Amino acid sequence: MATEGTTHHSRDILPEPTLHRLPWYLAYVSLLRAAGIEYVSSTQIARQINVDASMIAKDLSFLNIKGKTRIGYEVTSLEHVLQDFLGFKVGHNAVIIGVGSLGNSLIQDSGLTNYGLNIVAGFDIRPDLEGTSICGVPIYNIDELHRRLPALNASIGIVTVPVERAQEVSDLAVKAGIKALWNFTPFRITAPKGIVIQNTSIYSHLAVMYNRLGAGNTK
Template sequence: MESLTITTPKKQQAVPEPTVRRMPQYLHLVRALREKGDMYVSAPVIARMLGLDPTQVVKDMAYTGVSGKTRIGFSTEELQLALEDFLGYNRKHEAFLVGAGYLGSALIQYQGFREAGMKIVAAFDTDKRKFGTEIQGVPVFSLEKFRDLASRLHISIGIITTPAGAAQSVADLMVVWGIKAIWNFAPVALKVPDQIIVQDTHIYANLAVIINKLGQQKNS
């Protein structure tokens, strides 16, 4: 096997967000292809499999730093490594999760975050009955413990899966204790300092899109 030098993208900056969002899809596909034994894959083929525009795939690939061979396509091995690098599957980010309800538990259980560059190391809740228990090996603590743990460990990501009412105060806590990015599942617009990264995953937004499209369809 020849050595592979992954040229890092020219600039670490300014990758369009839609592109970033497509990257995990590419990785998933490329992994499947490699398992099948494919050595190469072309952008048009990827496009067809994922239902995307071929040139868009080419452009996205350019951000990974791999360059394809004309008439052959991209090396699947090279692509996989480059995508994993791009998505940060090497550097490990550790996360705290607050709100160990059903959604929180689901996220903890969700296999794959670990290999996706993030590890949930602890969960927090206000329900006394949950203190001291474990979810898939992840311990559940009282919110009081948050302070000590967060400052001792170097936690970069905070996940909020609490009810809407509690989300802002949890976010405030996370900011105080040095969290750099907040992944918010509560249907609330969080107010945090500018340098804090906030990523909202509003389940209802997706439902709204579905129901809106269903309504549209009926009218035509």
């Protein structure tokens, strides 16, 4: 077995595919830690999550942690480093923009706090929602975003509006001071340079799944 050594690199040069895979590793080593397992190798991780062992070793080379030859990585340390590197233990305040069914569900998803995301307010155009709360999270009119954002200390805007409003509310959020947009709509929003955009379209994943199902059923 190759030495499970690592070399530290800057987060600024972290490849995006690697960043997508690191939470998979974290989920697995967290299970190992809960089960009382002390060490794990990249080969063992590879077998469990179906990722090539050499790719795992390369991904983990971006973390400032070293494994032991023929023993592997110390599970508790690896879990801690992954959590720290991914920022899951650092609180990030966010606001929901569009408190429909999806926005409502995200507010009620207490599991997001385990990954450092604190939803502190929701904003919507519906008058009947103004002044209400969901799980203790206050809901305001979207017109109040610019005025309330500084006190909320939120840098992330979660966009869950109808597709035709996506760009409009994104522009409004950036103007109010939002620095990152987590976009759940199928519309590919744009923003000025320096604004982080993460598109998470469940509809795109549905399209892939339906296509693969159809291909698998072809006779």
